[in-house]
């Protein structure tokens with residue numbers, strides 16, 4: 038076991054924090070969210086130069102790291118600064134999905150510009166049960182799909198579209214966003230970032246536009262969406278920490294009744310509870326990332342625990358941050374209201390806590406895995422038995 | 427003791443129902459349904475105000491000789507319940523329920539004649555100028571000054587969070603008229619004409635994306651001495667009187683229930699779009715919890731206010747009602763967001779229907795535990811005056 042971040046990881050975090058501190062003020066963020074469909078090309082280039090988009094990918098796939106823990110550090114910093122650009126959708130989800138499914142030539146073609154920041158890919162998956170379809174054979178396919186809530190879909194140049202083939206297996210097709218027959222309805226999300234609904238109407242595509250070797254993409258999609266949830270967890274942790282820190286600063290400074298708000302014990306206890314929540318959420322995110330980075334881990338357990346617990350802690354921190362700011366917290370005068378919406382967005386994204394609780398029941402509790410440690414790997418041999426009680 | 431309505435109360439209820447059936451229009455109901463804040467816009471509330479005015483039903487709490495409806499609290503409770511359930515617009519209360527009681531109790535005959543009829547008819551639209559950038563919970567530390575210069579007061583300073591100041595033609599304000607050792611002893615209650623030269627209004631956007639609140643600046647604004655209510659430097663006691671009315675006489679329960687009703691409509695809309703909410707036992711259990719809380723709150727409110735004579739001060743139990751109602755408002759909102767689930771993520775991308783209003787309304791409801799005295803302050807009052815500790 039090694040519970041310390043490496044020197045490299047810490048340096049990387051530092052340089053990203055510095056970059057965002059200097060280039061991503063709240064006023065700038067507001068402008069990007071309101072006026073630029075959540076995408077500032079200069080920031081995107083800056084993040085690419087720092088290496089952010091290569092972090093989620095292994096060196097074998099042309100990336101720089103490939104671990105979710107390091108990806109988490111990126112996401113945490115983005116969360117702190119409320120970055121609206123679609124890093125999660127493009128670099129983490131689309132990037133890792135392509136790495137998992139595509140064959141080598143496709144990987145080079147798609148991931149090299151993605152890492153360099155010259156191409157943004159959005160994963161169009163959720164179709165609310167309308168079942169996107171891929172018909173045809175060796176010399177070409179016809180794709181029809183109606184997708185919703187495509188993260189980064191508003192500004193992507195390529196779309197990665199999931200669809201069922203005749204055999205009922207999932208395939209991934211890659212399309213230029215400008216292809217005729219593809220239409221986008223962009224809209225803003227609750228946190229200020231942008232998504233799109235995507236309509237693909239009977240578009241003809243070559244067989245080389247289907248990712249991989251023709252096997253079912255379902256398992257890779259499931260695994261990658263789990264990665265996405267964990268990355269979003271880290272982003273939420275970053276947002277919580279920033280909201281907490283800004284609240285601490287505010288209650289120290291804001292004076293009412295001839296003393297700082299921090300002079301009231303009730304206020305002290307509230308910020309103390311917020312601190313506890315931030316620590317706990319950090320632990321949940323770390324556990325999930327470390328588990329998913331290791332072979333053969335119980336992904337259901339790690340992901341469900343993180344989503345449920347961070348939602349809970351995030352909700353508490355968001356509410357108290359707003360409450361302790363008074364009128365300042367429920368208006369656009371300060372970033373606090375935006376942190377509130379960001380954390381609410383996290384709760385609602387990728388399914389609610391109720392769904393993850395059900396998942397935990399169905400997989401973890403049903404297997405009685407919850408009787409075992411969550412952090413220690415499964416014991417190697419079960420030949421040591423305790424005397425019966 | 428019983429909950430049986432007397433024949434007269436039953437007849438009154440019929441009368442209210444009949445009135446609603448004939449005077450409440452579809453546009454008024456739609457306007458209220460789409461209101462994502464505390465008060466509807468004047469173009470929604472005014473027509474309803476006028477209808478009530480013609481019937482003599484605008485001001486349940488005023489003495490009959492000034493145009494009050496002469497109801498008992500039970501009748502008012504019946505009236506409010508029927509109006510809320512029918513979806514009638516909330517009557518804008520700043521004039522009727524806040525300014526008027528103070529004018530009635532402490533104003534001169536001439537002030538009553540000047541202000542009250544125009545509040546009753548809806549001709550004047552008032553706003554409340556209490557809070558300042560430096561004086562929120564600690565209201566007594568307010569700094570906006572009124573200096574008597576010859577035949578008028580000159581006002582300089584700023585008020586903040588002023589609801590509907592941009593719609594109002596009058597403001598009642600607390601201003602500093604003396605520097606006294608005890609801050610409370612140098613405050614006066616004054617009426618300001620919002621059209622006066624030197625009044626400037628800056629909009630503030632709320633966490634839910636609306637423009638309801640403002641900052642108001644005063645630069646050498648002139649007010650005649652006839653605008654001063656009651657005694658000079660006695661404004662603090664009038665403000666405390668007013669705040670008790672603000673907190674304790676609202677009859678919130680019926681409006682909470684109409685919030686629940688709005689969620690029911692959202693569920694219907696989702697079911698119609700094939701989202702199966704009513705089969706989801708987790709959500710239904712949450713809905714039951716919230717409905718139960720409102721059931722009990724209704725009795726709490728009736729029990730607390732039911733024996734008061736009209737115009738009688740509710741006392742410190744007003745803080746109990748304010749605390750409970752504000753939290754319940756947030757609970758209802760939160761439930762709505764959970765029920766919307768992923769649809770809640772779409773920001774301002776719904777048609778003008780019930781789904782478009784649930785999320786902004788929830789976000790704005792975070793202010794309910796802040797305005798009119800933050801929860802922490804209410805708890806302080808409850809501890810001191812009710813618990814005696």
Ligand SMILES: Cc1cc2nc3c(=O)[nH]c(=O)nc-3n(C[C@H](O)[C@H](O)[C@H](O)COP(=O)(O)OP(=O)(O)OC[C@H]3O[C@@H](n4cnc5c(N)ncnc54)[C@H](O)[C@@H]3O)c2cc1C
Pocket residue numbers: 291293294298301303304360361362363364365367553554555556557559561562563564586587588589590639793795796797798799800801802803806
């Ligand atoms: C939507 C909205 C509408 C409003 N409309 C009006 C209006 O029309 N007219 C008007 O005059 N005002 C209005 N207000 C102002 C409102 O009354 C103030 O916001 C409120 O009094 C709190 O003051 P503040 O915002 O300065 O917060 P602060 O006083 O700075 O307090 C911030 C937080 O600190 C904590 N706190 C404060 N004091 C204590 C204490 N003693 N003990 C423990 N904790 C404490 C609480 O959590 C509080 O929420 C409105 C506010 C909002 C949000």
